[in-house]
Amino acid sequence: MDDDVRGQEQQQEQKGGMVETDRRTLLRTAGLAGAAGAAFAGAMHGKFSLAPVTAAQAQTATSMPKGVDKAWWPSKWGKDDEAGASNHITPAKVLDAAKWIKDGKIYKIGRVYEQGMPLFGARAFSLRIPGGPTGGPFGDNKLVYHDEFLATEIGQTGTQFDGLGHIGIQMGKDGDKSEMRFYNGFTSQEISDAYGLKKLGTEKLKPLFTRAHLIDMVGLKGGMMDAGQEITSADIKAALQKQNIAESDVKPGDAIMFHTGWGSLWMKNNDRYNSGEPGIGLDAAKWVIEKDLALTAADTWAVEVVPNPDKSLAFAVHSELQTKHGILNHENLIFDELIADRKYQFVYCFTPAPIKGATGSNGCPIAIT
């Protein structure tokens, strides 16, 4: 790696005073060097700072992005649909899911939002309590109160739910917003706006209340999976069998969740946590699509394997599931209590915060048994 690249890396590492991601190691792993690495170093931000990129990125404007062989729109829910797989959640689905409420036990499967949690690239999470207290005393009853002021990538920090305006694919020439396509074919030119997406905001999604199946990969593999280790459809089938769940019990509109053990690094070793992750690849994504599921989730920051075994791909599962199929995604969950209680099937209940034009949502998903 030349000095210029190293210089940029050093700057990156310090960006926002963030915990350093061991990008050097990752880039080495990904076999990136020279010109490609340099171009990459300058463009890194956010979650995608880890995207493995090759020299092929400089491809001609006319070639199709890898993995795209035809238009993925209109959506099966209609050309104007903005709710994607949340459309699965019909009254029938809710009633079917509610049958799983047997214990009356509710598990919080979202993490606490706090300073010190791993954040990617330049994302920030800054909470301040204005005043001490914020106001008062007022009235003869001497009321005082506190507010809180938060500045953050609200839908993309901590436990984060990916909406349908988050991930797209640049179809035409780089920088041509009229050919950056999102779910249902909406273009960046149509939807992006400095003050909130004009379409596909989280406020368009329906409440999620569905059957969820938790795949215990730690149980299957005998320990925490490692970064870059892919969960395949065969793994899913093996885990289901081990957990005594018939594959046929995974029905359209259900959610599939993965316990990889990676979450044990949370706030313990943020550098490693951010450096990559185990997760599903395109093979498992195909299974998810065939099963017609509503949502994927995991105890990792991207649900999918990073880096992808195909070094030319950057978060290809995201675009496969979310952009092309409108399937939702929930990241940075925590399943420890469910695993301890050997609860692999439950009601997943989460309603994205209806922030107009937001790309994702904060909040606390719950599992009900």
Add this chain to the structure above:
Amino acid sequence: MDDDVRGQEQQQEQKGGMVETDRRTLLRTAGLAGAAGAAFAGAMHGKFSLAPVTAAQAQTATSMPKGVDKAWWPSKWGKDDEAGASNHITPAKVLDAAKWIKDGKIYKIGRVYEQGMPLFGARAFSLRIPGGPTGGPFGDNKLVYHDEFLATEIGQTGTQFDGLGHIGIQMGKDGDKSEMRFYNGFTSQEISDAYGLKKLGTEKLKPLFTRAHLIDMVGLKGGMMDAGQEITSADIKAALQKQNIAESDVKPGDAIMFHTGWGSLWMKNNDRYNSGEPGIGLDAAKWVIEKDLALTAADTWAVEVVPNPDKSLAFAVHSELQTKHGILNHENLIFDELIADRKYQFVYCFTPAPIKGATGSNGCPIAIT
């Protein structure tokens, strides 16, 4: 009103370029003038800018705040408890509530968060999409993505859930943080911190999944209620009867919600919306406490009547329910669809976003029938 006060009012109206609250009218209504009004004008911020305050505010340091005759701590859930009435949500309670899931229908009862919604005082809601897109294209698959950056009083704008660190009472001398008391007697000195409350943050609350009873005051009164109009326990009983709900069916740990019609002003007439509101007073609060409920909610910004008929009180129901009894509160809800469907009883499901040290929570509560 003298010129000095008027000058301060004018400034206040412009604060943050906010929609003007018709404070002048309110203050006149409240019979405030001269010195008391002037003192008040300088201190107004946030929701409490509407607090009716009298000259009695300048009471001596040693007198007890109105409405406080004894210490309200320790809490019935123990001296260290930080979860308050969310402790009601036990497995038994969840199973009992789940019986009400009959239609499989889910209603969003939270509003969309957006610029233009009514905000109080100097609170702000600023959403920005960094970049267009935020990042990419990355990889041969040419992935692009959007994030969103939000700067706001996250728990105190739009549909807002009041946590237990929000409201307290100044017991001793004004400004003595060691005598500003919150739920379970915690003091501001103990809990307040510039970067998030040290105790009573929303992350300490349990998920709420309980039976909710919706009181249709519009149906009872024949139209939208007006600002300053109090909902009494007699009103509640009358409405329950009209809606064919036995009062005895309102059980400990349930939620009570009020449809006043005031929400019809939302983003239609923000000035009037903010100028006051109909809601429960201390009499209804007493009923709520006796019924041992978990939560109050309404289609208004404070749930309680503003201004209070007793002009010396500022948001006295907040401190009565939240501070003294740990009963939670959800504001700016919307019940139009439930009312249209004549659904007065349902499962209220909401888990506060576990933002460490936050005073409240954003998010979308749902009603399940």
Add this chain to the structure above:
Amino acid sequence: MDDDVRGQEQQQEQKGGMVETDRRTLLRTAGLAGAAGAAFAGAMHGKFSLAPVTAAQAQTATSMPKGVDKAWWPSKWGKDDEAGASNHITPAKVLDAAKWIKDGKIYKIGRVYEQGMPLFGARAFSLRIPGGPTGGPFGDNKLVYHDEFLATEIGQTGTQFDGLGHIGIQMGKDGDKSEMRFYNGFTSQEISDAYGLKKLGTEKLKPLFTRAHLIDMVGLKGGMMDAGQEITSADIKAALQKQNIAESDVKPGDAIMFHTGWGSLWMKNNDRYNSGEPGIGLDAAKWVIEKDLALTAADTWAVEVVPNPDKSLAFAVHSELQTKHGILNHENLIFDELIADRKYQFVYCFTPAPIKGATGSNGCPIAIT
């Protein structure tokens, strides 16, 4: 104007609870209606919400933007230059300017930044004091301290200095970032980045310490100028003569400033202040360019006339001076004391806050006599 447009306008007026800009009046003035008005209504944000736009906006992608007949790059300061007209400030220039320090008097010509100041569109200004105090007491010396947390469009609210990354021209097809050109021909594709402009940030500018000439248009016209009233080069010459300044005394690298009286509306009538403004048009811009000046400034929010007498143009002076010629611009200044003291020539001293990748700068410019 049809209902759909009106609906959008109403929403816009409420955006961020901002003080309403009387856009309806402006749009009527501008003769905008039907399709063009509707398209415009959806796209409005920020300062440019007032941009008069015609149906011609839907022109074909291949036509050149109005006013552009040839590439304006490379800059006369070299193809890599990012400092523009701040390059005028050489030691010789500083020494020449310093000769004007005769009284030793310093005038603040920037306004106080505060909530309630006029902001455009959805821009925000939110200041919070974390904690009360933010920290302490610490040590046996019992130190306490306050910080402040500010969330704002730092370079584009209040007294604002426009850097060279602020204004560009879409040359090719709408949405093609590789043909959005800024000063010195840099494209949006090259410079824009979600976390700060990669080029032309304010940190690239040199400190400004130069001779400034204040044009008292109120004195010339006998009163406050009105919105849409254009200051021409003839006006400038007439004012200079009236103020006993030889036109030849306006030298390359100097600053020209305009007192229009419009600033008297600041926080007095924000609606009118934002509804348009008097200012220079393309004729005066030509004079500024011929004079080879470093900076324009005024007691208005855009320095240039709004709406432009040519209704097809949107802030054409901005792109003429800033984008094409690298001439800097300072908005929302206040000249009342200088005018009262009849001080029309002084040293203008301002160094943009070197915020990496920022489009403009906050801060307090001063006039030294």
Add this chain to the structure above:
Amino acid sequence: MDDDVRGQEQQQEQKGGMVETDRRTLLRTAGLAGAAGAAFAGAMHGKFSLAPVTAAQAQTATSMPKGVDKAWWPSKWGKDDEAGASNHITPAKVLDAAKWIKDGKIYKIGRVYEQGMPLFGARAFSLRIPGGPTGGPFGDNKLVYHDEFLATEIGQTGTQFDGLGHIGIQMGKDGDKSEMRFYNGFTSQEISDAYGLKKLGTEKLKPLFTRAHLIDMVGLKGGMMDAGQEITSADIKAALQKQNIAESDVKPGDAIMFHTGWGSLWMKNNDRYNSGEPGIGLDAAKWVIEKDLALTAADTWAVEVVPNPDKSLAFAVHSELQTKHGILNHENLIFDELIADRKYQFVYCFTPAPIKGATGSNGCPIAIT
């Protein structure tokens, strides 16, 4: 150090994902352990996270803070004064300073504000460019534009100017805001407000344009000074002599600046940079007060020595100069070019951004020779 303290430290280190300050080392250096250290660990935030604190902190409420033997108010500029030592900048002072403009050369002595710069504790600096571009194209001239959105402790990150509302002393009982005293005796109860200080905001300060003397401690000591190394009045005198400046040439209202070399760690080794610093102690502060100077400044984050050789003191020079004497302070400056040019005397020119109620100011101070 016990486990509990270590646990808290670990959490602190991760706060905001900030670059870790080597507090452990510092605390060891400071000889802090057991109860005092534990109390301290829980309270640390901001710049003052490094404050050396002893068990004496738990002193009784009635004892006077160390270093305070009498009230320091009213100020010599009058009991209502809020401008402090900026009052020194009279026309005579400006004319006197202007005599030093001989070369016409301007040096930027402020640093670039950027992600990756060292920040203390939980302070944040988050810049976002809304949209790409933020707006447009508008008009037939096809104007596009960028804004920037910044969320930060605006006056307390990067090159930072301390205003008079920043530092105070808790006089009475801990948490009693009516006895937290600031410059001129103003109390926290009087001045603090969730939305901006009610008094002593930076908007009250006068523009600074004065003679500055740069003390080259690196030249005097033969290399970069170390953390905890104190600059004494004897050092100042020795450096002045070495630099051929008569001590008598340091006049009332002048500024004194210190080049310690510590700035060479900026963004090179943020951990060490934040871990402490060389700087002036109480002895030099006494000299500054006797000389009746307007401002101190340095290439460090606090100007004063950290940790203080007297381990019981936390930032005692701050309260001595700022709180008691209204002397201003400018931190994180850069003098490399001045040193290279051997320019030790120059005009220091800086006007704090007049942000209403702010505790400090961002911006770029300049040195003019």
